Amino acid sequence: MTKLxxxxxxxxxxxxxxxxxxxxxxxxxLPQTYREVAWPMPLYLLVTxxxxxxxxxxxxxxxxxxxxxxxAELQGQIQEAKQDLRKKGLKI
Amino acid sequence: MASRKTSQPKRESGDKYSxxxxxxxxxxNLPLIVWLLVKYFGESGYNYEIVVIxxxxxxxxxxxxxxxxxxxxxxxxxxxxxxxxxxxxxxYIHGIKHATGNFVIIMDADLSHHPKFIPEFIEKQxxxxxxxxxxxxxxxxxxxxxxxxxRKLISRGANFxxxxxxxxxxxxxxxxxxxxxxxVLESLVERCVSKGYVFQMEMIVRARQLNYTIGExxxxxxxxxxxxxxxxxxxxxxxxxxxITLFATT
Ligand SMILES: Nc1nc2c(ncn2[C@@H]2O[C@H](COP(=O)(O)OP(=O)(O)O)[C@@H](O)[C@H]2O)c(=O)[nH]1
Ligand SMILES: [Mg+2]
Numbered sequence: 001m002t003k004l005x006x007x008x009x010x011x012x013x014x015x016x017x018x019x020x021x022x023x024x025x026x027x028x029x030l031p032q033t034y035r036e037v038a039w040p041m042p043l044y045l046l047v048t049x050x051x052x053x054x055x056x057x058x059x060x061x062x063x064x065x066x067x068x069x070x071x072a073e074l075q076g077q078i079q080e081a082k083q084d085l086r087k088k089g090l091k092i
Numbered sequence: 093m094a095s096r097k098t099s100q101p102k103r104e105s106g107d108k109y110s111x112x113x114x115x116x117x118x119x120x121n122l123p124l125i126v127w128l129l130v131k132y133f134g135e136s137g138y139n140y141e142i143v144v145i146x147x148x149x150x151x152x153x154x155x156x157x158x159x160x161x162x163x164x165x166x167x168x169x170x171x172x173x174x175x176x177x178x179x180x181x182x183x184y185i186h187g188i189k190h191a192t193g194n195f196v197i198i199m200d201a202d203l204s205h206h207p208k209f210i211p212e213f214i215e216k217q218x219x220x221x222x223x224x225x226x227x228x229x230x231x232x233x234x235x236x237x238x239x240x241x242x243r244k245l246i247s248r249g250a251n252f253x254x255x256x257x258x259x260x261x262x263x264x265x266x267x268x269x270x271x272x273x274x275x276v277l278e279s280l281v282e283r284c285v286s287k288g289y290v291f292q293m294e295m296i297v298r299a300r301q302l303n304y305t306i307g308e309x310x311x312x313x314x315x316x317x318x319x320x321x322x323x324x325x326x327x328x329x330x331x332x333x334x335x336i337t338l339f340a341t342t
Contacts, residue, residue, distance in 0.1 A: 002341060003257060003338075003342060004340045007257075056252060060248045061241070061244045061245050061248045064235060064239075064244045065233065065312070066237060068237065070206065070235075070237055070312035070314055071238070074203065074206065074314055074317075077124075078203075078317070081124045081128065082124070085123050085127055085163075089162075090159050090163060091159065092119070
């Protein structure tokens with residue numbers, strides 16, 4: 001199954017569960033409060049997921065390591081390499 | 093020397109690592125990356141070879157490669173040039189055909205991938221007998237150098253979206269610093285059709301699909317010092333297209 005199908009399956013499962021509860025499709029005679037809670041759920045979920053995404057990406061950008069030492073080390077090694085290669089007879 | 097003694101058993105283990113270095117206009121970088129590879133393979137004692145796949149670079153990369161071959165020997169430096177620029181994906185395919193090791197390491201020749209991580213890749217691979225080990229900028233001590241906020245944001249954002257949509261089981265999808273069992277790489281390359289960045293992403297997504305095991309090693313990615321990037325252009329557009337394609341087909 002492709003990821004697209006997995007997603008479609010997941011979303012339609014959630015949506016049908018939601019529809020069953022909020023519109024009482026199966027005539028389960030659920031208490032009114034259930035329907036009231038269920039009705040705005042998709043929107044809540046979307047907003048929550050949006051906030052989670054923003055927070056996660058924001059946190060990861062803020063904590064993205066700047067490898068200053070790695071760059072400094074490389075610069076040093078480049079000089080060392082150039083000298084050694086010249087000694088070994090490399091002509092550039 | 094103590095390191096000599098410990099390095100001996102590694103040579104006898106029978107494992108050989110072929111490093112594929114695709115180059116296009118890397119005259120300045122190639123000697124440096126080769127020097128670093130020789131240094132770290134020498135210190136760690138693993139058996140290796142370096143396969144340089146130059147696509148007829150107009151800047152004379154091939155000529156530099158020939159000099160390096162004279163310095164380090166034809167058993168260590170293999171030259172497998174192609175007449176013209178045919179792209180990165182086919183450069184790998186071309187390189188694999190000529191690789192004699194049972195493991196293949198893929199990395200950029202522009203010094204953004206540091207050879208010091210290769211011994212860590214190899215140890216990681218042995219630790220779990222992984223089918224492939226991928227370098228990751230996004231975990232542990234991994235990171236980047238020379239990126240501004242905008243680039244970090246795009247990178248992290250794109251990675252997040254991809255993780256959510258594809259759940260690939262690896263944290264760095266667009267990085268191209270990886271170690272593969274040779275047979276695994278061959279079977280993956282055969283299946284992958286994408287170009288550019290998306291090629292790296294497709295490789296790891298298909299690896300997961302085929303139930304190959306993936307190990308990860310944090311790496312620092314230092315933006316190239318010499319020369320210029322050959323990808324670029326409409327990177328974002330092709331990334332989004334690739335993501336959608338993988339989303340719908342894998
Ligand atoms: N043989 C070959 N190598 C290439 C080609 N395009 C890029 N490369 C090499 O692939 C590596 C990564 O390319 P680079 O331009 O640094 O891409 P970036 O790091 O994503 O910006 C470098 O070692 C390049 O020299 C190509 O068409 N043929
Ligand atoms: Mg690069």
